[in-house]
Amino acid sequence: xEVDSVTLQINVTEIQTDDLIMWKFGTKKTLIVKINRATNxxxxxxxxxxxxxxxxxxxxxxxxxxxxxxxxxxxSGLYEVEISRSSSENKYRFNVTVYARLxxxxxxxxxxxxxxxxxxxxxxSSYCSLVCSVVNVSHVTLSWYKGNSLLSSIxxxxxxxxxxxxxxxxxxxxxxxxxxxxxxxxxxxxLNNTQFCQPCPGT
Numbered sequence: 522x523e524v525d526s527v528t529l530q531i532n533v534t535e536i537q538t539d540d541l542i543m544w545k546f547g548t549k550k551t552l553i554v555k556i557n558r559a560t561n562x563x564x565x566x567x568x569x570x571x572x573x574x575x576x577x578x579x580x581x582x583x584x585x586x587x588x589x590x591x592x593x594x595x596x597s598g599l600y601e602v603e604i605s606r607s608s609s610e611n612k613y614r615f616n617v618t619v620y621a622r623l624x625x626x627x628x629x630x631x632x633x634x635x636x637x638x639x640x641x642x643x644x645x646s647s648y649c650s651l652v653c654s655v656v657n658v659s660h661v662t663l664s665w666y667k668g669n670s671l672l673s674s675i676x677x678x679x680x681x682x683x684x685x686x687x688x689x690x691x692x693x694x695x696x697x698x699x700x701x702x703x704x705x706x707x708x709x710x711x712l713n714n715t716q717f718c719q720p721c722p723g724t
Contacts, residue, residue, distance in 0.1 A: 525590065525591065525592070526588055526589060526590040526591070526592065527588070527589050527592055527596075527617070527619075528581075528586055528587070528588050528589075529586060529587040529588075529589075529600055529602070529615045529617070530584070530586045531584065531585055531586055531602055531604065531613050532611075532613070533584045533585055533586075533604065534584065535583055535584065536556065536558050536582075536583065536584065536585050537558065537606055538558055538559065539558065539559055539606050539607050540556070540558045540559075540585070540604060540605070540606050541555075541556070541557050541558070541559070541603075541604075541605040541606070542554075542555070542556040542558075542585040542602060542603070542604050542605075543555050543556075543602065543603045543605075544580075544587050544600065544601070544602050545600070545601045545602070545603070546570070546574075546598060546599070546600055546601075547570070547598050547599060548598075548599065550601060551569050551570055552566055552569070553565070553566050553567065553569060553570075553574060553578060554566065554578060554580055554587060556580060556585055563580060563582075565578050565579075565580070573593075573595050573596075574589070574596075577589055577590045577591050577592075578590075585602075585604070587600065587602070592619050593619060594619050594620070594621050595619075596617065596619045597617055597618045597619045598616075598617060599614060599615070599616055599617075600614070600615040600616075600617060601613070601614050601615075602615075620660070620703055621657070621658075621659075623655075623658070623661070623701055623702075623703065623706065623707065623708040624655050624656060624657065624658065624701065624708065625708050625710060626653050626654065626655050626663070626699040626700070626701050626708060626709070626710040627653070627654050627655070627710070628651055628652070628653050628699055628710055628712055628717070629651070629652055629654070629717075630649070630650070630651060630652075630717045630718075631650045631651060631652045631687065648689055648690065648691050649689065649690050649691070649692070649693070649717060649718030649719070650687065650688075650689045651687065651688045651689070651690075651712070651717060651718070652685050652686070652687050652688075653665065653685065653686050653687075653688070653699035653710070654683065654684065654685040654686075655683070655684050655701045656683045656684075657681045657682075657683070658677065658681070658682065658683075658684055658701065659677065659678065659679060659680045659681055659682065660677070660678050660703065661676070661677060661684070661701050661702060661703060662674055662675070662676045662701070662702050663675050663676075663677075663684050663685075663686045663699070663700070663701050663702075664686070664699070664700045664701075664702070665686060665688045665697065665698075665699055666697065666698045666699075666700060667695050667696075667697055668695045668696055672688065673686060673688065674686070684701075686699070690718065691721075692718065692719050692720060692721035692722075693712070693718045693719070693720050693721060694720070694721035696711065696712070697711075697712040698710065698711045698712060699712070
């Protein structure tokens, strides 16, 4: 997911005096960082690839690890580092996937009395129709929960689409929530019992 920074660590405790370290990105192996310890040169080529890395690449001066700051989804891809020294040459590859930050799910009323999907539902309605939506998402699951019990869910793998999941209940007798989730994190919106629907008698 998108975070402030990510560090691609290599198996080097300390750069040696004759080390030549080259970081490359993508299938075309575009050179983005070159460290030549023999000449004490550190060259960061963040203007390549239409400047997508501009101002966001750093290196650890001791180990040669690559640091990408202000990560974005466009940073996803294959990173390769070549470490050449007089006695050996090693390569390491990192397959990086950066996920966009999850949006907060939005719950609206979709009852027949509210053709404009307003935030109020008539108290005389015999049921309550809701829709939970998120926009610009990919590789997520959108779910309705009643307490800790899953009621329904829908998953999508397409890029940057809007996703909606309806829910219809007669009345609210528990806490309901809508959750959008990656496999490793989620965002939740709780349904206020009096915001859209009538509570069940005795609750």
